[in-house]
Amino acid sequence: MKITIVYRYFWPDTPPYASMLRDMSKWFVDAGHDVEIITAQPAYKPDAAIPIQPWKETVHGVKIRRVRLLNERGRSFVKMLNAGLFVSTAFFMVLFGKKRDLVWTATIPPVLQAFALMIASKMRGAKFLYHMQDIYPEIASASGLISKLFPVKLFRILDKMTQKRAAAIVVLSEDMKQAIKARSVNVNNVAIINNFSLILNDEKTSNLAKAPIKGEPVKFVFAGNVGRFQNLTALVKAFSKISNDEAILNIIGEGRAKSELQDFVKSNAVTNVSFYNHMTSSAAFEELCKCHIGVVSLSPNIYKYAFPSKVLTYMAANLPMLAMVEKTSNLSKMLSQRKLGATVEWGSQEEEILESVKTLINDARLGNMRPSEAIDIYHQNSARDKWLALLNELSESTQYQAPMLDKA
Numbered sequence: 358m359k360i361t362i363v364y365r366y367f368w369p370d371t372p373p374y375a376s377m378l379r380d381m382s383k384w385f386v387d388a389g390h391d392v393e394i395i396t397a398q399p400a401y402k403p404d405a406a407i408p409i410q411p412w413k414e415t416v417h418g419v420k421i422r423r424v425r426l427l428n429e430r431g432r433s434f435v436k437m438l439n440a441g442l443f444v445s446t447a448f449f450m451v452l453f454g455k456k457r458d459l460v461w462t463a464t465i466p467p468v469l470q471a472f473a474l475m476i477a478s479k480m481r482g483a484k485f486l487y488h489m490q491d492i493y494p495e496i497a498s499a500s501g502l503i504s505k506l507f508p509v510k511l512f513r514i515l516d517k518m519t520q521k522r523a524a525a526i527v528v529l530s531e532d533m534k535q536a537i538k539a540r541s542v543n544v545n546n547v548a549i550i551n552n553f554s555l556i557l558n559d560e561k562t563s564n565l566a567k568a569p570i571k572g573e574p575v576k577f578v579f580a581g582n583v584g585r586f587q588n589l590t591a592l593v594k595a596f597s598k599i600s601n602d603e604a605i606l607n608i609i610g611e612g613r614a615k616s617e618l619q620d621f622v623k624s625n626a627v628t629n630v631s632f633y634n635h636m637t638s639s640a641a642f643e644e645l646c647k648c649h650i651g652v653v654s655l656s657p658n659i660y661k662y663a664f665p666s667k668v669l670t671y672m673a674a675n676l677p678m679l680a681m682v683e684k685t686s687n688l689s690k691m692l693s694q695r696k697l698g699a700t701v702e703w704g705s706q707e708e709e710i711l712e713s714v715k716t717l718i719n720d721a722r723l724g725n726m727r728p729s730e731a732i733d734i735y736h737q738n739s740a741r742d743k744w745l746a747l748l749n750e751l752s753e754s755t756q757y758q759a760p761m762l763d764k765a
Contacts, residue, residue, distance in 0.1 A: 358458040358752045359391045361483075363447045363474055365440075365465075367396035367421065371405050373666060374463060374490065376555050384741045386418035390748065393420040393457075395447050397439075400429060424450070440466045444473050451477040459524070459751060461486040467493035468512045468519075475519045484524035484751060490552075492516075492528075492536050496662035500586070517542055525747060525757035529664035532687045536661045546757050548747055552666055553740040554673035556642045565675035566646050568724030574629070575604045575718045576648040577679065580641055581667055583612030587654040588681050593618055594707040595714055597627045604718055605629040607648065609641060642674060649721045650698070651676035653688075657703055660686035668735075672697070675729035679717055681705070697728045 366372045368379035382392045399407035412423050424446045426439040444466065451460055451474060460478035462471050464487075471487050478485040494512040497503045517540050520526055526547045528534050538544045569575050577596075583589060589608070596606045606629065608618070615632065622630050636644065645651065651671035655663075660682055668688065671678055678698035682688055689700040699720075701713040720726055733739045750757055 358748060359393075359456070360385060360459045360461060360748075361393045361395060361451060361454075361457045363395045363451070363460065363462045363470070365397045365443045366399070366401050367394055369407055369410070370396075370399035371401045371407075373552075373555060374465075375401070377552060380555075380737065381741075381744060382419040383417045384744065385748065388745050388748070392418070393422065395422050395424065395450055397424050397426050397443055400426070400439075403429070422450075444470045448473045448477045451483075452480060456481065457483045459484045459486055459748075461488060463488045464491050464493060467491075467497070468516050471519045472515045475522055479522060484755065485519075485522065486751070487519060487523045487526045489526060489528050489533065489537075490663070492533055492662040495536065496659065499658040499662060500656065513540065516540075524751055524755065527747070530660075530687045532661050533664065545759055547759055548743075548757055550740060550743045550747070551664060551734065552669060553737045554669045554735045556638065556670065556673055557737065564643075564646050565729055566648060567675070569649050569722060572602075574602055575650060575721050576607065577604060577650045577652055577714070578607045578609065578645060578648040578676070579652040579654070580609040580645065580670075583608060583610050583615040583618065585612075585614045586656040587614070588656075588703055588705070589614055589618060589654065590621070591705065591707045591710055592652065592654075592681070593621060593627070593630055595710040596630050597622075597625055598707065598711055599629060599714065601629045604714065605631070606652075607631050607633060607644070609633040609636060609644060611635050642670065645671065645674040645676060648674075648676060650717050651678045652681070653678055654681040655686075655688075655703060657683070660688055664688070672728040672731060672735040675727060677717065677721065677726035677728055679713060681710070691734070695731055695734075696726055697731065698726065 362378060362382065364378060366375045368375045382394060385392045398410060410423060414421050424443060426442055427435050429435045429439060460474055460483050462474045475485045494509045498509060520537060520542050523546060527550050528547060529551045531549060534544055534547050534549055537547060619632055653665050653667055655665060678692060680688055680692055680698060680700045681703045682700060684700050684702060692698040692700055699713050699717055701710050747757060
């Protein structure tokens with residue numbers, strides 16, 4: 358098939374999805390597809406100082422076209438203007454460009470980009486694939502990121518229109534699929550293909566996380582945004598009641614709650630909780646491999662609209678997990694059924710968290726949880742096989758049909 362993928366940030370830009378698209382587009386070319394990427398110059402993190410890339414180039418057989426945008430220089434209003442400029446430019450490039458069989462985009466910027474490209478693809482007689490990394494506007498509402506004045510109903514209507522006209526919708530979990538169904542959208546064209554770890558462990562097996570040796574404290578690690586909605590205060594309070602010889606907690610990253618947590622640790626003389634600055638993905642992975650248990654936290658209802666990518670990174674590092682999330686979530690069920698960790702309800706107090714932490718300490722010492730062996734969940738090869746099967750079905754039909762067992 359002739360495929361056009363539209364996403365503003367593409368490798369060597371820094372978001373994880375930019376690197377995912379690099380790998381995925383190469384898979385598709387290797388499988389015989391003609392792949393074009395419509396993107397822009399790297400700008401996701403200005404301080405990354407990525408040099409200007411060619412406006413047109415072909416890398417690993419993938420044709421890359423970068424559109425010109427305004428210089429943002431940290432100005433938020435220019436960033437918003439660029440989002441609209443990119444969407445409108447991509448719309449006309451699809452509408453008046455070469456005939457394509459499939460147009461593909463993801464969920465950033467939310468709703469409007471997918472809606473515009475769905476219209477352009479339909480006008481050109483191309484199929485449309487909607488890769489939903491998140492479900493908007495629901496996730497923004499659940500996160501408290503939008504005000505009551507935000508046109509939530511309008512955005513939901515537009516997104517429903519996009520979903521109903523897509524040849525395929527790809528989500529990351531069964532929970533996300535059910536969230537789409539809750540919109541009264543037929544989910545027969547919804548495929549569940551989770552993301553994959555961007556760091557392969559194939560050649561680093563000897564360096565992966567191992568069970569703690571006798572006499573060594575069990576090392577827990579939280580890596581990511583140290584925000585106010587991750588219940589980290591209760592987690593730190595739970596660790597304040599554990600001896601240094603029993604367990605320690607490392608917190609890697611930045612966020613609004615970091616200074617408050619540091620103040621609590623200092624004022625209460627907590628000696629088994631340490632803080633680390635933001636690291637590159639490779640440096641962070643090395644640190645993860647020195648630990649024994651990974652911590653992931655999702656604020657209420659978020660599991661319905663997204664899947665935390667750090668879970669896949671933890672698994673690649675062979676880290677079992679403590680998940681602070683609803684036990685009704687697919688993530689909680691996966692950890693329980695595959696014996697990959699334990700769940701405590703988000704919002705639990707330190708006593709409940711402490712109980713789960715102590716259970717995991719015992720499990721970690723036994724060494725019977727080995728997430729890196731569950732390669733069907735996080736490995737690139739598993740994701741590649743699912744994507745190629747989906748594209749093969751789309752090339753032979755007008756719409757993807759979910760397998761009977763997946764149909765709701």
